[in-house]
Amino acid sequence: MVTLYGMYRSRATRNLWLLDELALPYTLKPVIQAYRLTAQGIDPLAPDAPLNTQSPEFLRLSPAGAIPVLEDAGLILSESLAINLYLAKKAGGPLAPQDPREEALMVQWALYGATTIESPALEIAFASQRGDEAQAVIDTACDKLMRPLAALEAHLETHSHMVGGRFTVADINMAEIVRYAQGYAPLMARFPRVKSWLELCQARPVFKKMWAKRDAEPA
Ligand SMILES: N[C@@H](CCC(=O)N[C@@H](CS)C(=O)NCC(=O)O)C(=O)O
Known part of the structure; x- marks a missing residue:
């Protein structure tokens, strides 16, 4: 099963829309934008801060520090549009390129x-x-x-x-x-x-x- 890191209020919407159109099983792991935490007065690097785009754990996965990120059996992919092209080809069918x-x-x-x-x-x-x-x-x-x-x-x-x-x-x-x-x-x-x-x-x-x-x- 693939894992998508991100939030609905982010470019992850395009991946979530496609995943559901393809009926591909997935896990959504919430990662919030660091700037949204800052705007709420929360330090993104505080030990109790929720997983966010500046969390060291997330940066190890994706040094660009942005969501969405896809993980699929060892493949780590960022860039929402590239993720979608990959997912469509992986699933095949009418939403994917035919040639x-x-x-x-x-x-x-x-x-x-x-x-x-x-x-x-x-x-x-x-x-x-x-x-x-x-x-x-x-x-x-x-x-x-x-x-x-x-x-x-x-x-x-x-x-x-x-x-x-x-x-x-x-x-x-x-x-x-x-x-x-x-x-x-x-x-x-x-x-x-x-x-x-x-x-x-x-x-x-x-x-x-x-x-x-x-x-x-x-x-
Ligand atoms: N070109 C990238 C842009 C990714 C991006 O900027 N994501 C925003 C959320 S939509 C983000 O994570 N920003 C985090 C930050 O600036 O801390 C894509 O399409 O995936």
């Missing part, structure tokens, strides 16, 4: 999402939780997102899904990246195909179940 061409496209979209969309989308997610000065941050992030979201919109004009004409790990990876900007309606309104593809992905029962568990986790 090297599909795999290449899935890697392409994961890298595109990670390098062009994720950071500005996260800026929107974080800024939306803040106060007055946030609009300037959101506007700058939206500017950065225009080109990559237009590329995604153009792709979805001629494709029902990211790869292979069916729901795959590539949809989960991209949906979980674009989700960070989803709350900013004026941006999403400019990309109607992206918006409806994302909503379709999130209408899946497995996503909804995963999201309910995320909501149940303390903020």
Whole structure:
């Protein structure tokens, strides 16, 4: 059985969503972000602090000090998108690449999402939780997102899904990246195909179940 280290309130959601879609058995070992403990006034290195991204025990597993991390029979894998591509291939089936061409496209979209969309989308997610000065941050992030979201919109004009004409790990990876900007309606309104593809992905029962568990986790 694989072990996933992380929290629902982290990028581990993309792995938890996929694991449940694949019906792969797993253990979720809670590891909280150190900065969240600090924000609660808890020293992440205190002997009684919960296992966190700066705990020596966790850093021995993954020196990058970030969640999620996957452990599978001696394989230690970080990077949430790489974890998902690995899990899909391990399980096989319709969510996995069927051949090297599909795999290449899935890697392409994961890298595109990670390098062009994720950071500005996260800026929107974080800024939306803040106060007055946030609009300037959101506007700058939206500017950065225009080109990559237009590329995604153009792709979805001629494709029902990211790869292979069916729901795959590539949809989960991209949906979980674009989700960070989803709350900013004026941006999403400019990309109607992206918006409806994302909503379709999130209408899946497995996503909804995963999201309910995320909501149940303390903020
Ligand atoms: N590119 C990495 C990013 C991992 C990452 O930054 N994770 C955050 C939580 S979503 C984290 O663990 N931060 C811990 C910290 O900064 O202390 C991935 O996709 O897995």
